Amino acid sequence: MFPRPVWAALAVVAFCGACAPAAPPVPVIPPAKAAFDYQLGGAYPPPAGVQVVSRDHSAPAAPGLYNICYVNAFQAQPGTEEEWDELVLRDANGEPIIDEDWNEALLDVRTPAKRERVAAKVNGWVDDCAARGYQAIEPDNYDSYTRSHDLLTAEDAQAFIRLLSAHAHEKGLAVAQKNTAELAGRHEANGLDFAVAEECGEQDGCDEYTSAFGDHVLVVEYTDAGLTHACDRWGGSLSIVRRDRDVTPAGSPGYVRETC
Template identity: 75%
Template sequence: MSHSRVQFRVSAALVAVFVGGTACSSSASPAATGTAPPHATVTAPPVTAGFDYQIGGAYTPPSQVRVVSRDHTAQPAAGLYNICYVNAFQAQPGAEGEWGDLLLRDANGNVVMDEDWGEGLLDLRTADKRQRVAAKVNVWVDDCATKGFQAIEPDNYDSFTRSKGLLSDSDAQAYIRVLSAHAHKKGLAVGQKNTSELAGQRQANGLDFAVAEECGDQNKCGEYTPAFGDHVIVIEYTDAGLRTACDRWGGSLSIVRRDHGVAPAGASGYVRKTC
């Protein structure tokens, strides 16, 4: 889980694309606009919308919220745009036994861990293993679609940066293309989680919007917008990060400040602020 770690098809002719949750027509090419629209068969989250990050536990969203991200085990929030969180690149803590030979191991046979969160990395080095990992993750994706979510947020896209050199960004991209193709068939938009260095490949990888943690704090929000335009959701974990994000991007991006534990409302440590 990386929530507190620093971290489409378009024809040449006139096409209908979804922008801000509504259908509109556009004859501008991606080159002319500086960004490609979302995949033609899905709806990306509305831009500059009130957002709440609830992956630590579901609760009644504040009245101004229009977009919510919740864990795939939760139910979507009625009447809102719902993003379904799935830990797609790493095993949940204590769940290593569910993955067998799909865990990434070093030369000594030890599972390569995300030390910050105690999560074993998944082995994406071969096409066979990518397909087998995706088959398990796509069970969750299918459940997201059945429940009525409109998008998925595959977390830990950047696991290759913690793999001790065993995984490459090419492995990550090949795998996420498998996930995005399946999600699109289910009518779900796909969010790129962090990993700003790969934002320029969003169209090839089938990614429709971005979920960027701490990009205000790290001065990285501008690394997403050339590729995703205003389809960027920003999550900050400090007041300073929130101020920076709001000062520069408050009029164009969806921005929220949450506590590091992403606690439900009413729980100890809960924090939620916006611009």
């Protein structure tokens, strides 16, 4: 016969074997019209009054704020193509497909097997985001299919982002839709909870996001004209910030941050 402590432990194990697994934490989206800062080029102390900040996944979260963790999910950072190897999207001649604006190779998410492999690496960053205390992720370049010379499709992009959003939600993280207004109407099916929209004021297109996400849209502008138009049209309801295009840290040459 087992000693009493062992018997009691076995009874607990037997009982809990029928218990349902603990539910994952419920993701929380950023508050609407919150003061926002976009710090992808390097972390710095947020300006007074800021409630929401987006930073690269390599940076620590800002204490006491709502933190969004940026991950370059659909393209390779410059100089990292070898790390991705055959997961880089290539043309018929074997040449990588490059986003010329940022000198970033597109990642190949055309097949379920490749999507799973790319997601495994990106989701490792997502795990780091959760461990660092972030509340959400911002997977960038969702629209890479529009630069793929027709090698990628919108369906490929959506199938891939669903892998990321499902994993992030399991970790208790909300997921931003980055740009890609043409897919905003599919955000619920793709597990996307709020939007980060660059230059929708400049392009007079913020309504494409608000029609899907309501007031849960964070707007980033890079010109005076874009900021002015965004503030005139949506300043009463959306979070809006103007940054310099390189999103440099405060104190750096070229640093710009303005709000409505």
